[in-house]
Amino acid sequence: MKSGLDIDTFAPRLSFFFNCHNDFFEEASKFRAARKLWHDLITERYSPKNPKSAMLRFHTQVAGVSLTAQQPLNNIARVTIQALAAVCGGTQSLHTNSFDEALGLPTEESATVALRTQQIIAEESGVASVVDPLGGSYFVEMLTEEIYQKSLEKILEIEKMGGSMKAIEAGYQQREIHETAWAHLTEVESGERKIVGINHGVLDDEEMPPLLKPDPELGIRQSEKLAKLREGRNSASADFSIGINFNGSEGY
Template identity: 55%
Template structure:
């Protein structure tokens, strides 16, 4: 206990330093009954096991949060995933959401962009602007961020196989705005392994895909130090039907593979690890989700410190974005989704997320309307400003149930990770279809429980209503596709095509060697080479998976 008191006093001094850098929201925190709220709470009796597994918030192993002040100093970033139709339409939605109090942008790209095709490619027919915004060239990116200062906002981009191209465009737009590369903040998803496992928007085989990812790590480490170079995603693994344990295990195994690939490329662990970020699913089972986030932090801290011998504490810290579970949204009685989303978002906040997206109630039926997107954002704002859950750090820490669940999730996830290590790691496990099979089995079991009514989904297999009234839905006007293609053709006519061809030829040559490809990709986008042209140049060298 004496040792704990000394450590506690040391921790309090560190908190004072943190508060100097980032002042807390209030001078005093108290309940509506004027009862003071402590920064965090500890048990009456402390032993070594407690310190080893939980410790203090903001200290290794970070079970209780990556910062000692957590939301007392700054709320999580409130992002709403948005993108549809043209860059102009999406820009209007972005600016609307920012006006409504959103604190970060999250870009949804259409399917052709995600798999490296231009809007006029025959493969893109019928898909342009449908599930996200169509981005063909730097001009689209300029329109997308028109009147949005890139030194004032953090931007997350759900892009994987062509991540290098879209990041290059973002850097070029910032440069045109007069914003230094060092000052832009955000995240590219850039997690190709989970595409093979669960989502499907891959282009190239695993090895060249991993090379592109490590090129991004190296480039950003030198030039874009505040940008998160990858968002290692358990979200889509869970959406494909995995359990919480599988989401944890497969995400961590993928993360290990990215670290090993970067080390094999000659990067220093502490040069890139502090910019690795994670992306988790906020699912329905309230307490299990809170425990999952806490277990993830502890697992990552141990992996980085013990397995990879990282020295920088920032390399040990798992920073993550949460999106509530799209797969739990129901087309039946869509108003019920507001309740689901609120509870899932609350679990993410109680679990210590750094960033959060709340789904809109109508997303099982269409892209969200402006009104439903606003309600989703208001859900986060109500949690932040009206519930008091952000006034103390890790409020459920010490709960018998939460601590037991945290330990059990970690233990079961590590069993999976050991199996994957025995197979030769995540890349090998992907090639052997191991993770895919495990997810399919879990999804099948869940579907059987639903059909047998062992699991109840309100409005779907119980508590149904008669004929439901169809809500007003967002409809993307497909007339924009023609103008999108026309603009694209004009860009090709008016740019310096000789220069574009020369850079793309250089890119192919570099792709056969070992040079960092980011430099040439940035040059290509500045000359208005398109997403499709750059991706096709790399297809010519790497082939398709």
């Protein structure tokens, strides 16, 4: 904006990436609040002519940090709850993690289950047929407004610090993340926050699902392929191009 760009030249193309955790109503309300907050800030501050400038485009990924290595099949339920909350909150695209996320790379089976979870929500649940399926619920509307107001307070606080970059340099965002993570860990360790398979419903003896075993020859084959590429390329041209990219990225 400071360079003179009109808001409508780039705002419709902006997109955001959100994470979704287990608290269904809070997460759905979070997305609803984000959509309203973006609309209000863009409209009030920049008066766009294109209505798409004030529409929050966002992708959601379920929270890998919420998925457990213990009783990993329980993660199918967690992923489903999180994905459903994201859809009810209005996400435009979605990534569902595999149930073996905490154990390693997904197997074909676990990746298929993750995909089918999305497809069942989209094709069988009916929630994707409604623009705002939770709209009008007293609890959801109250949560949405509360998150909206607290988020706005955070934005204004960051602006008083000189903007997001100044806040990053001061360690503000990192500190907020660390404090939240520490509070969550403390609640789990004390038993205040129940996590099935961790501090509730624990099994002494459980079977692990089959895990993906990487091909040990893959790294060797890739190294040979890269060496062959380097042998056949124009070294001077490659060094020149690498230099351009390096110099162009300085300061970012």
